[in-house]
Amino acid sequence: MAKASVVFSKDNEYYTPKYVVDFFYPNGFDYDPATCEGKAKEFGVKHYDTIETDGLAQDWTPYDRIWINPPFTDKHKFLAKAVETYKKAHNTIYVLFPIEFLTTARFHDLDCHCKLFIPRGRINFESGLGKEGKSPAFGSVVIKLADEDTVEYIDLKxxxxNVDDYINIETVTGHVNGTTITPKKPWYR
Ligand SMILES: C[S@@+](CC[C@H](N)C(=O)[O-])C[C@H]1O[C@@H](n2cnc3c(N)ncnc32)[C@H](O)[C@@H]1O
Structure with a gap:
């Protein structure tokens, strides 16, 4: 049961089809800061926050692999927090966004580097759990926070x-505040 103070917006309840998430991590993400219980279970995400527990109020630095398809109305806040988290923890963070956002001053002013995954065609989001939505009026991009800017064109279908065909594991080795960062686990990327 939702808390009385929580306001759900129809614009925010559009979900990612599972094949999209599986493309990036077939073995599952550790954390999703913006989801609902049903979608977290479907994706097999171990830790998650919902509108009721407020992902924006949590610390994301302990998690290795984070998936975010943010609520439309607060998407810039989730991306800003992802950038801030990556700068501190150098963890693996994928953020699904409307591609048009890349042209905004808000994005340019974020001062981040990323690997952009540009999908062939549009993603049909689900208009509720298990419900197929209509083709959206915008294309999407998946932003992986990184130390350098690169672009990959992908076919999610x-x-x-999967993402392994596009990511060289060497690219996660780098230096943060003088410390060498190396992959923590074979699948860490
Ligand atoms: C676009 S949906 C994405 C759901 C799922 N992560 C996915 O990829 O399909 C965004 C979800 O975030 C939830 N949400 C809205 N505000 C939130 C907040 N402050 N903290 C956590 N979740 C929030 C919405 O209720 C919605 O279920």
């Missing part, structure tokens, strides 16, 4: 490929 090509089930013979």
């Amino acid at each position: 090509d089930s013979s490929k």
Whole structure:
């Protein structure tokens, strides 16, 4: 049961089809700061926050692999927090966004680097748990926070490929505040 003080917006209840999340991490993400219980269970995310527990109020630095399709009305706040978290923890953070946002001053002013994954075609978001939505009026981009800017063109519907075909594990090795960061686990990227 939702808390009385929580205001749900229809614009925010559009969900990512599972094949999109599986493309980036078939073994599952550790944390999703903006979700609902049903979607977190479907994706097999171990830790998550919902509108009731407020992901923006939490510390994201302990998690290795974070998936975010932010609520539309607060999307810039979630991206700003993802950038701030990456700068501190150098963790793996994927953020799904409307591609148009890349042209905004708000994005340019974020002072971040990222690997942009540009999908072929549009993602049909689900208009409720298990409900297929209509084709959206905008394209999407998946932003992976990184130390350098790169772009990859991907086909999410090509089930013979996943993110491993586009990411060189060497690229996660780097230096943060004088400390060498190396992959923590073979699948850490
Ligand atoms: C666009 S949906 C994405 C859901 C899921 N992560 C996915 O990829 O399909 C955004 C979700 O974030 C929830 N939400 C809204 N404000 C939130 C907040 N402050 N903290 C956590 N979740 C929030 C919404 O209720 C909605 O279920």
